[in-house]
Amino acid sequence: MILIAVLFPWLSFFLRGKILIGFICLILQFTLIGWLPAAIWAVASRIDGKNKNRIRRLERQLQRPGV
Secondary structure (H helix, E strand, O other): OHHHHHHOHHHHHHHOOOHHHHHHHHHHHHOHHHHHHHHHHHHHHHHHHHHHHHHHHHHHHHHOOOO
């Protein structure tokens, strides 16, 4: 998924269900200068999403009684 985020940042957002952000990223990627920020944005967003899922999982484990 990181490779997709670097090569096709807009596709990374589309695959995760963030259609509007994907279109904004696609417009940014149309410019040669905007491609690098779009790729960085997509990778950072992907890593942030993974971290949020990890935190949610840990919170659920802590809320279980008897653990």
